[in-house]
Amino acid sequence: MPNCNLVNLLQRTISGCFVLLIMASPVNAGQDCRVDTSRVNANGFSPQQQALWQDLVHLSSAAMQGRKSGTEGAQLAREYIARRYQESGLVPLPQKQGQDNSEETASWFHTFTPPGLFTRTEGANVIGQIKGQHKPDKFLVLSAHYDHLGKQGRKIHFGANDNASGVAALIYIAQQLSQTGSHHSILFLATDYEEAGLYGAAAFVQQGIPEHADILMNINMDMLAQPGRNWTLYVAGTRWFPEIKPAVERVLGNAPICAETGMDRVSRSYDRSYRIDWRKASDHWEFAQQDIAWLYLGVKDFKYYHTIYDTPDKLSRPFYTGVVETAWQLVVAVDSHFSHPK
Numbered sequence: 001m002p003n004c005n006l007v008n009l010l011q012r013t014i015s016g017c018f019v020l021l022i023m024a025s026p027v028n029a030g031q032d033c034r035v036d037t038s039r040v041n042a043n044g045f046s047p048q049q050q051a052l053w054q055d056l057v058h059l060s061s062a063a064m065q066g067r068k069s070g071t072e073g074a075q076l077a078r079e080y081i082a083r084r085y086q087e088s089g090l091v092p093l094p095q096k097q098g099q100d101n102s103e104e105t106a107s108w109f110h111t112f113t114p115p116g117l118f119t120r121t122e123g124a125n126v127i128g129q130i131k132g133q134h135k136p137d138k139f140l141v142l143s144a145h146y147d148h149l150g151k152q153g154r155k156i157h158f159g160a161n162d163n164a165s166g167v168a169a170l171i172y173i174a175q176q177l178s179q180t181g182s183h184h185s186i187l188f189l190a191t192d193y194e195e196a197g198l199y200g201a202a203a204f205v206q207q208g209i210p211e212h213a214d215i216l217m218n219i220n221m222d223m224l225a226q227p228g229r230n231w232t233l234y235v236a237g238t239r240w241f242p243e244i245k246p247a248v249e250r251v252l253g254n255a256p257i258c259a260e261t262g263m264d265r266v267s268r269s270y271d272r273s274y275r276i277d278w279r280k281a282s283d284h285w286e287f288a289q290q291d292i293a294w295l296y297l298g299v300k301d302f303k304y305y306h307t308i309y310d311t312p313d314k315l316s317r318p319f320y321t322g323v324v325e326t327a328w329q330l331v332v333a334v335d336s337h338f339s340h341p342k
């Protein structure tokens with residue numbers, strides 16, 4: 001191995017030194033993240049990766065009418081998600097019903113009444129689970145909101161990045177993990193009424209499904225597919241849960257796309273016109289307020305955020321595929337971390 005100290009480098013050109021320095025530098029430093037995405041689909045997309053994209057496209061199609069909570073579009077979306085959960089090998093949760101909560105029936109839908117001065121239509125989260133092989137009474141909650149903004153006049157807010165991308169990722173990871181199994185139980189939580197105020201996640205957390213002490217961590221995914229300027233996936237939360245950081249960084253270091261920990265607090269928007277508190281930016285905030293550990297996966301905000309132009313053609317399919325592979329590996333790593341903390 002050549003000696004790569006700075007003096008040596010200034011004196012001589014040793015090609016091996018440059019290679020080593022590049023490998024040792026942080027994943028995103030000086031690297032063209034856009035070019036790197038070619039690594040994701042060098043051999044073409046697998047059948048599961050094809051299905052991932054089809055789920056994203058279907059959820060952000062005109063048929064879903066922008067998935068606004070309380071509308072027929074949102075209902076179509078949650079029926080689609082429940083069907084895909086079933087096809088992916090998930091099982092529904094038993095839910096208590098009847099006047100004294102004595103009856104139990106299994107359902108994909110967790111219904112709730114959102115708060116507000118005006119009567120809002122009932123909301124429904126879609127929940128499926130994989131039973132843990134070693135510790136089935138402890139849970140990881142993997143979440144993504146499926147609702148979006150609906151229509152503006154006759155124009156549809158398609159919400160491809162926000163957040164058909166997160167929901168399709170939920171389904172993909174469900175498929176993978178139902179084949180391999182997991183140490184702990186994993187709940188796949190597609191939330192409703194996120195855009196109006198994180199109400200679906202709040203109902204889930206407040207109703208104790210499951211008890212807070214039994215939730216090891218929430219991993220929330222919101223906006224995974226629009227690469228923005230820097231083509232980087234951010235994983236927020238490790239600042240608050242440093243014990244998970246080595247496991248997260250091992251996964252990000254091997255990711256097929258550029259990925260970093262960060263966005264843990266307030267930062268400026270993509271055009272520097274406003275500030276975003278990433279801790280409160282999506283459903284993980286409801287878990288955070290109950291002292292439940294969380295990670296948030298997302299790209300930075302982007303030009304088409306909350307506009308009618310958030311459509312699949314604005315996304316990068318190779319980048320998105322790499323992000324979802326990374327998200328899957330992250331769930332696997334977190335599941336093992338809580339079995340054998342290092």
Ligand SMILES: [Zn+2]
Nearest residue numbers: 162163222223
């Ligand atoms: Zn969102």
